[in-house]
Amino acid sequence: MTKIEKIVLSYSGGLDTSIILKWLQETYGCEVVTFTADLGQGEELEPARANAEMVGVKDIRIVDLREEFVSDFVFPMLRANALYEGQYLLGSSIARPLIAKHLVGIAREVGANAVAHGATGKGNDQIRFELAVNALDPSIKVIAPWRQWNIRSRMQLLEYAEKHHIPVPSDKRGEAPFSIDANLLHTSTEGKILENPAEVAPDHAYQRTVDPVDAPDTPEIVTIGFDWGDPVSVNGKSMTPAALLTELNGLGGRHGIGRLDLVENRFIGMKSRGIYETPGGTILLTAHRGIESITLDRAAAHLKDEIMPRYAELIYNGFWFAPEREMLQALIDHSQAFVSGEVTLRLYKGSASVISRASPCSLYSADLVTFEESTIAFDHHDAEGFIRLNGLRLRSWVARNGR
Numbered sequence: 001m002t003k004i005e006k007i008v009l010s011y012s013g014g015l016d017t018s019i020i021l022k023w024l025q026e027t028y029g030c031e032v033v034t035f036t037a038d039l040g041q042g043e044e045l046e047p048a049r050a051n052a053e054m055v056g057v058k059d060i061r062i063v064d065l066r067e068e069f070v071s072d073f074v075f076p077m078l079r080a081n082a083l084y085e086g087q088y089l090l091g092s093s094i095a096r097p098l099i100a101k102h103l104v105g106i107a108r109e110v111g112a113n114a115v116a117h118g119a120t121g122k123g124n125d126q127i128r129f130e131l132a133v134n135a136l137d138p139s140i141k142v143i144a145p146w147r148q149w150n151i152r153s154r155m156q157l158l159e160y161a162e163k164h165h166i167p168v169p170s171d172k173r174g175e176a177p178f179s180i181d182a183n184l185l186h187t188s189t190e191g192k193i194l195e196n197p198a199e200v201a202p203d204h205a206y207q208r209t210v211d212p213v214d215a216p217d218t219p220e221i222v223t224i225g226f227d228w229g230d231p232v233s234v235n236g237k238s239m240t241p242a243a244l245l246t247e248l249n250g251l252g253g254r255h256g257i258g259r260l261d262l263v264e265n266r267f268i269g270m271k272s273r274g275i276y277e278t279p280g281g282t283i284l285l286t287a288h289r290g291i292e293s294i295t296l297d298r299a300a301a302h303l304k305d306e307i308m309p310r311y312a313e314l315i316y317n318g319f320w321f322a323p324e325r326e327m328l329q330a331l332i333d334h335s336q337a338f339v340s341g342e343v344t345l346r347l348y349k350g351s352a353s354v355i356s357r358a359s360p361c362s363l364y365s366a367d368l369v370t371f372e373e374s375t376i377a378f379d380h381h382d383a384e385g386f387i388r389l390n391g392l393r394l395r396s397w398v399a400r401n402g403r
Contacts (some may be wrong), residue, residue: 004028006112006144008103010129011036013048015168017118019157020145022055022164024116027149032116033059035106037099040066040242044338055166061106065098066184070241073098073320074185078284079229080304080332082312083293087262089278089285090315091186096125099322100132107140114142119292124266128318135321178205184245186258186278197263197273200264208249212256212350219348221355222251224287226343229336231284245280246320252279256350267317283345283352290343290354294362307331 002182007024011017011034024032034057036048045062052060056059068347073094084090102116115133121144130142152155161168187207193199203211225233232238234247252258258279266272292301307328314325345352367376 001188002113002141004030004114004141004143005111006031006033006107007114007116008033008035008107008110008112010099010103010114010118011048011052012118013045013051015161015166016157018051018055018166019161019164020118021052022056022166023145023149024143025055025162025298028114028143031059032057032110033061033106033110035061035063035099035103037095037102038064038066039069039095039098040246041182043182051167060109063102065102066242067240068096069095070138070184070245074245075230075241076329076333077315078231078281078288079336080311080328081285081289081306082308082315083285084274084312084316085262085264086233087260088264088276088307089186089258089260089281090312091183091276091281092125092181092188093128093316093318093319094185095183096128096318100129101136103129104133104140108137111116112141114141114143114237116145118146119144120146122268122270122303124268124316125316127267128320131318132321147210180207182207184242184249185281186276188277189275190272194273201261201275205275206259206277209253209259209279210258215256215349216254219346220255221344221346222248223282223295223342223344224248224284225341226288226291227340229288229333229339236295245284248280249284251347252283252352253277255279255347255352257347257352283347286352286354287343287345288339289361290345290357291341292339292366293326293378294341294357295341295359297363304332304335310381 005174007028007030009017009021009024009032011021013036021032021034034048034052037047038045049060051381077090077094082090084093105116117126117129119129126144133140133142151160158168158173178194181188189205189207193206194201199244222273223235224231225236231244234244240249258281260276260278262276263271263273264357296304311325311332312319314322314328319325338361340361341357343354346355365376370380
């Protein structure tokens with residue numbers, strides 16, 4: 001087997017990855033470089049540096065990836081209106097290829113021949129990380145401690161931490177907390193009472209949104225500008241991708257928008273239940289479909305809707321860097337050439353509703369659809385032939401089968 005010379009660890013600074021960090025040092029006897037991605041998770045990241053220093057890490061990387069995350073991963077996905085199983089906005093799924101990209105980049109920079117992650121053997125994230133690494137640099141070994149070590153319980157995890165003088169926060173000593181993943185696009189909450197899909201999620205399971213019942217009684221109006229399929233402004237103010245999503249997260253969270261209680265089918269084969277909160281992403285999805293409704297040709301729009309489930313499944317299953325995802329992306333991006341303009345929405349009690357849309361590239365013609373006299377020549381008699389030709393196969397089918 002190839003000797004592991006140096007490892008780059010995807011490191012949150014929390015208890016689990018701090019234990020993994022120590023375990024890697026002990027098991028492989030080599031230098032471990034830590035990489036902490038700032039994806040807008042809303043947490044102070046400097047403790048990750050302090051925790052890594054405490055166990056002797058010399059090379060500590062904390063990288064602000066918020067703009068890259070939104071512009072190069074979230075927005076391309078948004079162009080497709082991607083939803084996994086018709087509901088999930090893929091907040092965790094879309095973050096993993098970006099983290100893997102930087103793990104591989106740092107490994108090449110520092111001469112590491114292995115990367116490591118803290119995903120468990122039951123989840124999707126191990127697949128997403130490792131498929132991405134395979135696609136980016138197959139020569140780099142991936143280490144997954146949860147599939148290798150003999151720690152099998154939470155008690156054993158805490159015992160390992162105490163044995164190696166890894167601080168255990170008081171809130172980690174009792175009952176296992178919720179498992180939470182957060183970034184600028186979403187927050188997901190799993191575990192504890194949520195493992196029983198028959199139980200109602202408690203209020204404290206929600207991190208980012210108010211209960212729609214408690215949201216303001218007055219609607220809020222917001223206008224989002226689009227250019228080539230990407231959002232570029234809120235209420236007339238141009239913003240960077242990360243700033244724009246941050247702004248909409250605040251608006252959506254205040255109005256209880258973007259909550260989802262979902263039982264999903266994991267790629268690995270089991271069902272899992274989680275609470276997802278995607279306030280800004282939900283607003284953007286609604287707005288994007290609103291601007292597409294007047295700028296996309298009917299057949300192009302329907303084709304996009306046909307391929308969307310396949311595209312979303314590729315992202316969910318970890319195939320962001322696969323050739324078929326890139327092929328679909330090229331088709332999707334080509335469709336966005338005229339998806340520009342403004343959409344106005346009403347935010348109220350958990351809903352984001354389009355109330356107007358306008359575009360210099362609009363295909364909508366009031367003259368064509370009006371019930372009043374039209375300035376565009378349209379012969380109503382043409383519809384008779386159109387209907388007769390479309391009914392030809394139905395008449396043939398009835399002639400053969402009867403009723």
